[in-house]
Amino acid sequence: MKESSNQIGDVPSDFAIDEAEVELRKSFFCFGEQDANYLKSLHDPFTRNLQQRFTNAFYAHLQHFDEPRELLADEDTVARLKLSQSAYFHSLTAGDYGVEYVHGRLKVGVSHERLGLSPHWYIGAYCQYLTVLLPEVWALFSDQPERFIATWQALQKLVLFDISLAMETYVEAACQRLTAEHDRVELVRHEAQSHAERLEQQAIEIQRLSSIIGLPSTAITARFYGCKTLHEDNPDIFETFSTRYGQLLDLAVNAAKEKTDLKLDKELRALVDRLGLLKAGPRDVVEIHSVVMKKKLAEPTQHSQLYLDEGRVMAFEMLGYLTSFYRKFYLRPHDDSSVAYLTGNNTTSQ
Numbered sequence: 001m002k003e004s005s006n007q008i009g010d011v012p013s014d015f016a017i018d019e020a021e022v023e024l025r026k027s028f029f030c031f032g033e034q035d036a037n038y039l040k041s042l043h044d045p046f047t048r049n050l051q052q053r054f055t056n057a058f059y060a061h062l063q064h065f066d067e068p069r070e071l072l073a074d075e076d077t078v079a080r081l082k083l084s085q086s087a088y089f090h091s092l093t094a095g096d097y098g099v100e101y102v103h104g105r106l107k108v109g110v111s112h113e114r115l116g117l118s119p120h121w122y123i124g125a126y127c128q129y130l131t132v133l134l135p136e137v138w139a140l141f142s143d144q145p146e147r148f149i150a151t152w153q154a155l156q157k158l159v160l161f162d163i164s165l166a167m168e169t170y171v172e173a174a175c176q177r178l179t180a181e182h183d184r185v186e187l188v189r190h191e192a193q194s195h196a197e198r199l200e201q202q203a204i205e206i207q208r209l210s211s212i213i214g215l216p217s218t219a220i221t222a223r224f225y226g227c228k229t230l231h232e233d234n235p236d237i238f239e240t241f242s243t244r245y246g247q248l249l250d251l252a253v254n255a256a257k258e259k260t261d262l263k264l265d266k267e268l269r270a271l272v273d274r275l276g277l278l279k280a281g282p283r284d285v286v287e288i289h290s291v292v293m294k295k296k297l298a299e300p301t302q303h304s305q306l307y308l309d310e311g312r313v314m315a316f317e318m319l320g321y322l323t324s325f326y327r328k329f330y331l332r333p334h335d336d337s338s339v340a341y342l343t344g345n346n347t348t349s350q
């Protein structure tokens with residue numbers, strides 16, 4: 001079975017059990033025509049004297065246990081159950097055990113699996129059939145021991161046959177769930193891999209761009225810091241920058257999601273100025289960007305693509321601001337306007 005319908009009680013269409021398969025299975029259970037006849041001989045006495053009594057006793061037994069009882073919470077359900085159970089009991093000795101019978105049993109298994117009934121309750125309940133019916137069969141054939149044994153064996157075979165079909169539906173359902181879970185994990189893994197590749201690509205792009213626009217090379221920047229990146233030199237400050245970058249990225253993604261126009265250039269520029277004062281370089285920008293993006297993409301979000309797109313734009317903007325910063329404060333001689341800009345007293349920020 002590869003897929004199943006969502007309707008309770010539907011037999012999944014691709015259970016590959018045709019007539020030949022039914023015969024093969026029955027012959028494995030040593031269940032033949034003669035067994036069907038023995039069971040048929042129980043039909044009249046059972047349906048006349050026992051069906052109702054058995055059904056009531058069956059459900060009275062279930063009511064003694066918490067998990068089954070929870071499924072029998074309302075009277076309508078119990079009424080439907082009794083009808084279903086009665087019909088099941090009826091078909092057990094009806095004498096017809098072909099494809100239709102098998103599909104009916106699979107349907108019952110599917111129903112119980114979808115109800116969430118654990119298999120041990122389900123199989124355990126068949127014990128009621130075997131224990132309650134034994135004295136009933138004995139009462140009918142106590143004067144014919146051989147007939148009693150043959151009839152009892154036929155009933156046992158059929159009950160076990162039914163259990164095997166019901167369990168098949170449980171196993172198939174479990175396989176389906178595992179397959180679905182495996183597919184989900186694969187999808188997540190695939191997405192994570194493609195995000196990682198895109199992040200790597202973005203980092204390369206940023207590095208390339210920074211060398212084209214003439215930002216101080218990583219080596220020069222690193223020298224200011226005794227060959228250390230900002231992250232290595234001061235993880236706490238790095239964390240502060242990353243947190244702020246993450247907040248700005250969230251704002252940008254929310255704005256993109258809601259299709260509103262949001263300008264974050266002032267906030268980004270302020271962030272970059274502080275980075276520039278610490279002589280951070282493109283490598284630090286790449287690192288902040290990568291760390292934040294990895295966190296964002298690892299969160300359960302529907303907006304990974306937006307994060308990738310907005311993050312890329314923001315990282316490039318930061319590089320642009322960093323270039324301006326370096327031109328202004330390191331590559332050109334300092335002047336008063338630069339100092340005013342850095343101390344927040346400027347009126348002509350660029």
Ligand code: HEM
Pocket residue numbers: 008009010062067068069071072077080081084085088107108111112115117121122125126
């Ligand atoms: C010998 C074991 C059992 C047999 C032969 C059996 C038989 C059936 C049948 C034939 C149906 C109707 C299924 C359908 O229409 O697709 C049914 C439904 C149901 N059964 Fe069982 N059952 C068994 C064990 C249990 C147990 C242990 C519980 C525990 C509470 C249970 C609870 C139910 C419930 C809640 C429904 C659905 C009723 C509804 O809402 O229509 N069954 N059962």
